[in-house]
Amino acid sequence: MANPTVKVGNTVLGSGRPKIAVPITGKTQEDILSQAADIKAAQPDVVEWRIDFFDGVLDADRLAETGKALHDAIGDLALLTTFRTKGEGGELVLDDAGYFQVCENVVAGDFTDALDVERYHEESAVKGIIEKAHAQKVVIIMSNHGFDKTPAEDDIVGRLTSMVEYGADVAKMAVMPNSVQDVITLLEATHRASLSLSKPIITMSMGDLGKVSRIAGEVFGSSLSFGTVGAASAPGQVALDHLKVELEDLKLS
Template sequence: MRPMRNKMVKCRNLKLGVGRPKIAVPITGHTMADILAAVPAIKAAQPDLVEWRIDFYDAVMDPVKLQQTGQQLRAVLGDIALLTTFRTSGEGGNLALTEAAYFDICATALAGGYTDALDLERYHDETAVKRLVAQAHQQNVVVIMSNHDFEQTPAQSDIVQRLASMVDWGADIAKMAVMPQSAADVLTLLAATNEAQQTLTQPVITMAMGDLGKVSRLAGEVFGSCLSFATVGAASAPGQISVERLRPILDELTLNN
């Protein structure tokens, strides 16, 4: 029997939470020129969504340059949905920041008016996270709330609880990434995904990272993950698969009933 589907979330022209998992690719350029130069190859690969990893951007601390670059990126992407993400160093990102600086950058990204979705890490100050969720929703920006464990795979109940807490805090989509040490860890992640997509009111994104976890990036439609991250050029996390390899696999695994 086809698994129960979550509430659909629309991000620009993209419908997340229905059908096969959509494909996102990262942009990790350090300069505006690098970022814009990555776009033609990405557009040629036809992903569903682009994730701009602003923690790699050299001028991320300059509000004017951040917004100008985001606006130029938005213009050249055409109809492709754009997710803006600052990944903190504690969750595998490229730059260490104070709490205040993290929230300032996220607020600056929202104020730039260029992004369709914003990644907000769950494990920061609750009041500040919820304030940004409200700001995003006022601007019709989708909030993907996230948590990344690069050391281990938590217990199934812990993964589900973390995802549920994101929904409780106002996330439109809840995201969890783990690092498996065994095949059993991958099964734990998949079981947690299945439980979450059956019990939560919002879609989820999950993945087990590294080579062991690659199967989790392929099986999202069966277990309930609505987005898979792939590569055109540089990867942003271990275990990502190229778009040209991932797309036909996702199409082959599409549920027809």
Template sequence: MTVKIRNIVLGEGLPKIAVPNVGTTEKEILSSAKNIVVAKPDLMEWRIDYYDDGIKHHNNLISTAKKLREIVGELPILITFRTKNEGGVRELDEHHYLDLVEEVIKHRLGDAVDIELFHDELRVKELVKLAHNYNVVVIMSNHDFEKVPAKDVIEFRLKKMVQLGADIPKLACMPHSARDVLRLLEATNKVSQEIDNPLITMAMGDIGKVTRIAGQVFGSSLSFGAVGKTSAPGQLSIEDLRNAEKYLAL
């Protein structure tokens, strides 16, 4: 199965490339968006956890989102608030995080929304349903900055996301050895053959870079590349990703 996000299709052809926008002020966010458009990625991830003023005042978030759309045109936008536990830059309690995701969906600030797996299950299911009612694609995610979980745990989490209604399950983790990287790739390959959804996985850090460029071989459908500032350890530039994908094209 493929999933369409605005005008791109995940799950067919080369893995798509998303570029994070990690501006901390409206001026930075809009300036960064202009640079991202020039780089021609497939998708822009707007990391709203970096936008302090937008989180404190949701009307600012909504206003900036409108200006952002004017700049990027038809480029698909994924809205992500990454919680501190999962590698984000701002603390937000459970209640406020879930309410924020609801606001993002209801105001349709983007074409897709990131919803973290490990939150109140009932609310997560409600948010997925709400997103689908608003025609917003759900990327459900889990990030482990300490380790690569056991293979069966990786498989369980990715499948759990699908059970909760996610369109695209995503898992990123931190390897400490080549064996860790292999474990993630094996789990990715297995799950990609067992579910209908496109999925996203990556190992972080230098040792995990191979997973960012070899996704197509093992079943991952999207990679994150940087234009300027990176949002995760081991993230490559969009130019490096494009070049690597060309060599690995199946």
């Protein structure tokens, strides 16, 4: 059976070597476009704009203006836009109403190929933003992050499954290992979910212990890995130039 795939801009997730995303974490439009130029030169597959770092994130007009400038600056690279809440490792505290207003502003701004939506918000609000995004042909990458521990294998598979059931195009989980066994648990859950779900998945075990999970996606079934050009946005991210070589070395013929 062929692996499920989803197209984000010109990039296909779920086929062949895991694709590579690089985060942009600039606070001002000038910073963001400067980072974009460096990242474009390094040629990842996806640019993730972490708008929780952007000082204009709550201003819909500034968000759209900067988003369009960024989309133009990165050219053919796919753009994923992410507001990461404080509880899931982000920079800014927003209540649910504020979070979903930002997500709606991203969709209405008509600049992104994909939107990250965190799974554990109120169900109707999550499903509502998915519906609005899909109406604008915006791909939904649904996410959940645990910065303290690694859940049980069945729990990880269950969370990824619920994301697909909610309507996500891609399901993503990042967890923190406290032991080698935790890394194995994440990889086993990834393998199981990749075989059972109808959508591509993205998983990672964070920190130094989990780095192996960032390069072994093709074997275990994770469709995207996050690398760095400059500042990292999560613990354990590998420099893009290293990650490209490591993914190529571990490719399946």
